[in-house]
Amino acid sequence: MTLWSRTRTAVYGEITRTAMELFLERGFEATTIDDIAAAAGISRRSFFRYFGTKEDVVLGDLVARGELIRDAFEARPESEDPWTALLGALHSVKDAADETDAEMLKVFKMVHQTPSLRARSIEKHLQWQALLTPEVRRRLGADPADPFDVRAEALVATVLTCLDVAGEAWARGDGAVPLEGLFDAAAAAVRG
Incomplete structure (x- = not known):
């Protein structure tokens, strides 16, 4: 696995963990993509590099x-x-x-x-x-x-x-x- 792949996998995992914590704390529908991006320390645009939709974070x-x-x-x-x-x-x-x-x-x-x-x-x-x-x-x-x-x-x-x-x-x-x-x-x- 290349350094780029390992980095991408690590970031994907961090965004997923952060989003799941927010979903379980606030509820799925009450949590926005902007909330996830802010909590993960990324931009909204970066979020969409990893996930097509908010649902894709969960599934x-x-x-x-x-x-x-x-x-x-x-x-x-x-x-x-x-x-x-x-x-x-x-x-x-x-x-x-x-x-x-x-x-x-x-x-x-x-x-x-x-x-x-x-x-x-x-x-x-x-x-x-x-x-x-x-x-x-x-x-x-x-x-x-x-x-x-x-x-x-x-x-x-x-x-x-x-x-x-x-x-x-x-x-x-x-x-x-x-x-x-x-x-x-x-x-x-x-x-x-």
């Missing part, structure tokens, strides 16, 4: 997490059916997450209580669907050029909906039940 790493899920999914044993492999991939990425459950819970609550974050989260999950669908198609033996074979898209969308439903319940219940258990319960209900 920006979801695209990278989607790539981790795809990589974990592709590494799952060929003997696993696509559903089982997707669930295993999601569990393995959760286990590798840097944030604590308490930190994740705060973010989940903020996302589920803020319409613009909720919409952006759904948009990011659509990007995950695009990342995961080709491997599901391959595992199903589906023709990638067949526009009418919707099985892969349906499987991925269903797994991501289970994740969303579990996350919302986890936030609503203040983390009293483990997120993994809620996700597994949602997935089992669909398969049952």
